[in-house]
Amino acid sequence: MTRISGWGRFPVAECKVTSARSEADVARAIAKAPLIARGNGRAYGDAAMNTGQTLDMTAMDRMLSFEDGVLVAEAGVLLADIIHTFLPSGWFPMVTPGTKYVSLGGAIAADVHGKNHHLDGSFRACVDWVDVMGPDGNVTRAAKGDDLFDWTVGGMGLTGVILRAQIRLRPVETMYIVQDTRALTSLEETLAAFEETLDAPYSVAWIDCSDGPHHGHSLLHLGRHATVSDLPEDTAPLDVTHKRKLPVPFGAPPFLFRGLWLRGINGIYWRRNAKRAGEKLVDWDSYFYPLDALLNWNRFYGRKGFVQFQCALPQESSAEGLAELMTEIAASQTGSVLSVLKRFGPQSGPFSFPMPGYTLALDFPASERSLELMSRLDTITLAHGGRFYLAKDARMPEAVAKADPRAEAFAAMRKQAGLSDRFTSLQSERLGL
Numbered sequence: 001m002t003r004i005s006g007w008g009r010f011p012v013a014e015c016k017v018t019s020a021r022s023e024a025d026v027a028r029a030i031a032k033a034p035l036i037a038r039g040n041g042r043a044y045g046d047a048a049m050n051t052g053q054t055l056d057m058t059a060m061d062r063m064l065s066f067e068d069g070v071l072v073a074e075a076g077v078l079l080a081d082i083i084h085t086f087l088p089s090g091w092f093p094m095v096t097p098g099t100k101y102v103s104l105g106g107a108i109a110a111d112v113h114g115k116n117h118h119l120d121g122s123f124r125a126c127v128d129w130v131d132v133m134g135p136d137g138n139v140t141r142a143a144k145g146d147d148l149f150d151w152t153v154g155g156m157g158l159t160g161v162i163l164r165a166q167i168r169l170r171p172v173e174t175m176y177i178v179q180d181t182r183a184l185t186s187l188e189e190t191l192a193a194f195e196e197t198l199d200a201p202y203s204v205a206w207i208d209c210s211d212g213p214h215h216g217h218s219l220l221h222l223g224r225h226a227t228v229s230d231l232p233e234d235t236a237p238l239d240v241t242h243k244r245k246l247p248v249p250f251g252a253p254p255f256l257f258r259g260l261w262l263r264g265i266n267g268i269y270w271r272r273n274a275k276r277a278g279e280k281l282v283d284w285d286s287y288f289y290p291l292d293a294l295l296n297w298n299r300f301y302g303r304k305g306f307v308q309f310q311c312a313l314p315q316e317s318s319a320e321g322l323a324e325l326m327t328e329i330a331a332s333q334t335g336s337v338l339s340v341l342k343r344f345g346p347q348s349g350p351f352s353f354p355m356p357g358y359t360l361a362l363d364f365p366a367s368e369r370s371l372e373l374m375s376r377l378d379t380i381t382l383a384h385g386g387r388f389y390l391a392k393d394a395r396m397p398e399a400v401a402k403a404d405p406r407a408e409a410f411a412a413m414r415k416q417a418g419l420s421d422r423f424t425s426l427q428s429e430r431l432g433l
């Protein structure tokens with residue numbers, strides 16, 4: 001048995017972890033089901049944990065074919081490997097989450113979204129097909145339009161084990177992004193700026209939630225892939241090098257996540273970056289993955305770990321709902337230095353998290369106080385017709401998850417297809433999926 005957790009280091013559980021190196025290994029594990037597949041463990045909570053059997057897929061990491069931007073790869077390949085292999089010849093993932101250390105299987109199972117959801121949709125948009133091993137050990141190739149594809153993309157490993165997939169990469173001329181940063185001083189201004197820049201290929205805002213919506217200072221980072229003509233002379237367009245990472249050896253003192261301290265840190269961060277607002281050229285790693293520069297930053301919150309709250313709100317109730325969430329967070333005097341706001345476009349797949357509107361994500365140190373606050377945030381989100389991201393969840397009660405009618409439909413489909421007693425995670429049990 002091994003003590004494992006998700007990225008948030010909460011909850012922690014003793015799980016029997018085995019590693020799959022081949023399709024035959026996966027079949028053997030499924031014969032001893034129940035189990036859950038695990039990618040690189042970047043989901044925050046317990047989605048990739050099963051005390052009985054957790055099947056680590058990261059050793060199935062071969063890239064099988066590549067032609068003209070179309071890649072067939074095993075589920076354990078990391079986005080970081082895909083980027084380092086193909087960016088030097090001008091190819092980049094069509095959709096990427098805020099860390100490159102996710103596996104292909106994990107990106108598909110969570111149907112991850114990036115800073116371009118408003119234009120390009122979620123990861124599903126670049127997936128042509130997936131090979132899934134089901135409860136009987138048979139492998140089915142599911143393509144767009146198939147029910148199995150729809151439920152698997154976003155299905156959190158609960159429809160079977162993804163063995164391999166075909167995805168399409170995006171051609172890019174350079175590895176640089178032209179970043180345009182706008183410094184804004186309230187939620188209202190920030191939402192207006194998002195709406196005015198819907199044609200920007202990438203957009204994401206860091207927003208200060210420690211002082212309510214009217215003082216919600218934010219930094220909106222817009223981005224587009226730079227062309228060769230954007231680069232200064234003598235800059236190699238595709239010189240992709242590995243960067244050194246700074247270690248985070250220990251946790252920060254808990255008072256930093258409270259009241260005036262938090263407000264002070266957020267204020268300093270905003271003022272420092274507001275001075276540098278405007279357009280500049282940044283490399284792909286700094287724009288898409290700023291947190292990856294810190295090794296094990298999940299230790300920052302200390303031994304007890306942290307929990308993330310991420311909800312999506314429909315466009316029509318986003319302004320009001322976000323204002324209520326920010327008011328509640330400010331009143332609690334707890335929170336994080338990193339609250340992230342993104343604009344979502346149309347719903348991507350039937351069981352995908354994004355819906356047209358806005359998504360807010362923020363971390364809280366794992367504590368009773370945070371869990372109570374998150375339960376109040378759940379109530380506000382549901383009152384505004386919102387939903388929650390399973391890849392970030394570690395603590396939702398079943399009733400909150402089931403308020404999304406798609407959860408009942410998913411659970412019913414699993415039961416009928418004989419999946420519900422074969423593929424289970426601590427999360428699926430907690431949420432009654």
Ligand SMILES: Cc1cc2nc3c(=O)[nH]c(=O)nc-3n(C[C@H](O)[C@H](O)[C@H](O)COP(=O)(O)OP(=O)(O)OC[C@H]3O[C@@H](n4cnc5c(N)ncnc54)[C@H](O)[C@@H]3O)c2cc1C
Nearest residue numbers: 039040041042043097098103105106109112113156157162
């Ligand atoms: C710093 C950071 C930033 C993030 N930013 C974003 C973001 O911007 N957008 C976003 O959408 N997400 C984001 N995430 C969440 C992350 O992208 C997802 O949780 C992703 O699923 C993690 O992939 P993984 O390989 O680590 O999978 P794991 O965490 O190991 O597993 C996640 C889910 O995928 C399933 N799974 C994994 N492999 C397989 C397989 N082979 N077959 C079947 N199921 C499988 C697991 O069962 C589990 O349900 C972020 C996470 C971190 C740590």
